[in-house]
Amino acid sequence: MITKKLLLASAALALLGGWSLTHAAGQGSMAPPAPAPRLGASIDDVVPVAASPALPALDPVVKAKADSLFDDAGDVGETRALLVLRDGKPIYERYGAGFGPDTKLISWSMAKSITAVLTGFLVADGQLSLDGPVPVPAWQRSGDPRGAITLRDMLHMSSGLEHVEEGDPVWRGDTVDMLFGKGAQDMAAFAEGKPAIAKPGEVFNYSSATSVILADILTDALTPSSNPDARRDAMLDFIHGRLTEPLGMTSLTPEFDAHGTMVGGSIMHATARDYAKFGEFLRNHGVANGQRLLPETWMRFMLTPSPNDGGYGGHIWLNRARPAGVGAALWPDRGPNDLFACIGHQGQYIIVSPSQRITMVRLGITKDKQFPALRRHLADLTAAL
Structure with missing residues (x-):
């Protein structure tokens, strides 16, 4: 959600070129090299999933709005994965060229x-x-x-x-x-x-x-x-x-620095389907497979507006009005106020709308100037659902 161009360039080198996090920052330094941060399992180290089951017939309007996130790349940027669940079951799943259900993608701030x-x-x-x-x-x-x-x-x-x-x-x-x-x-x-x-x-x-x-x-x-x-x-x-x-x-796959501390604010990887499982866990208020794992009181805390920004709860974004002069995170003027989202840099989203029984994951690469259009497309899609 914020500009981090240098961060992204360094991260791309780190992830694709085999650089460590510290190497990316240390070019030109005469200090002796320190141990590289221990990253998680290989980005490609995922067991391929079974072939996707046939999805139910989708309303043409909904399908068109979902497809537009891929087809209108000039407006919203590159969408690499879009997965929509209703009542925990997939109703739409599509991937960009070169990506699929077994591709792990970065979370950023999710x-x-x-x-x-x-x-x-x-x-x-x-x-x-x-x-x-x-x-x-x-x-x-x-x-x-x-x-x-x-x-x-x-x-x-x-x-x-x-x-x-x-x-x-x-x-x-x-x-x-x-x-x-x-x-x-x-x-x-x-x-x-x-x-x-x-x-x-x-x-x-x-x-x-x-x-x-x-x-x-x-x-x-x-x-x-x-x-x-x-x-x-x-x-x-x-x-x-x-x-x-x-x-x-x-x-x-969470990542760690050289001291063994998880990079808990920005660098994890998972498939779109697994991000959706996390969203479903939140939609069900801490219950998974019929078992309560997280207290209801903690979920209420996370989803209660914070005192200084009504659009933010306990490390999660809420579909509520934010202070005057602060940029929009979601679309409180259009969607239900129980909608909330995990949001990451460059347009990573886990969107949960409990009243609609919907969980949606969008992963991709969106530039700063494209964010208003991306939010409109996502708001259009949630409204159509």
Whole structure:
């Protein structure tokens, strides 16, 4: 949703050219090379899925609006995958050339909502407190204002920390510096080292660095070890046992930095079908296969408008009005107000409309100037459904 041109260029090299995250940032440096971040399984390491079953006949108007997301690429950018479920069953599924049901695609900031669900598991387990000060050692010195920050503040993007999601030029923002620059080896330490510039809960400030801090807090709750491999394995085991296995999201591949911290704000990979399973889990308010995995109270928290931005809940976007002068995230003037979405850079969407019994996944490459048209197309499609 924001401009990250340098980030994208670096990420493309990292993913397609075999570069590590730190290598992409370290060109020209005379410092000795540090260990590369441990990435997840190969992007291509997915068992091919069975042939898609025949889909039910779709209303011609709905089909035309869905097809337009592929056919009107000049307006909305490249759509690589579009999957629509009604009552949990696919009614439309189409992929761009070179992509298919077994292709893993990057989440970008959709990862934030997955991190929020993982946080909910540990709060439900009693290992973390939503309203207690977060256990970040660097903030525990007497008089440090950061010591008052709570998980609620962080999930509402209101920590008060000096995080700059997008700089001018873009590489001066925290996100690029954290992912590919001086913060790449230990992203959480970079993010946690920022000073407070506002009181916790006072100002909305969308920040990928905040989500990395959350991932660090989760990992510390899972293991006392500072060993990168142990930290990574503890998080992977937790995700497998609490999310990917119960939901069947077998393709989900989170990425980690060199310190073993999950890049919880921006870099996960999964197939469109597995992103849809996550959306269905949210649509069913934390229930999967008839089993409640996430408390209803946590789902209510995630889907309640935050105090400083009504269009944002607990690390998820809501179809509600945002403050005056702030850009639109969804389409509150057109769709139901119970609609919500996980949204990622360049137009990654998991859209959930509970009152319509609909979950939709759109993955692709959309430029900043194309976003108004993409939102109109997605709003048109949801309205037709």
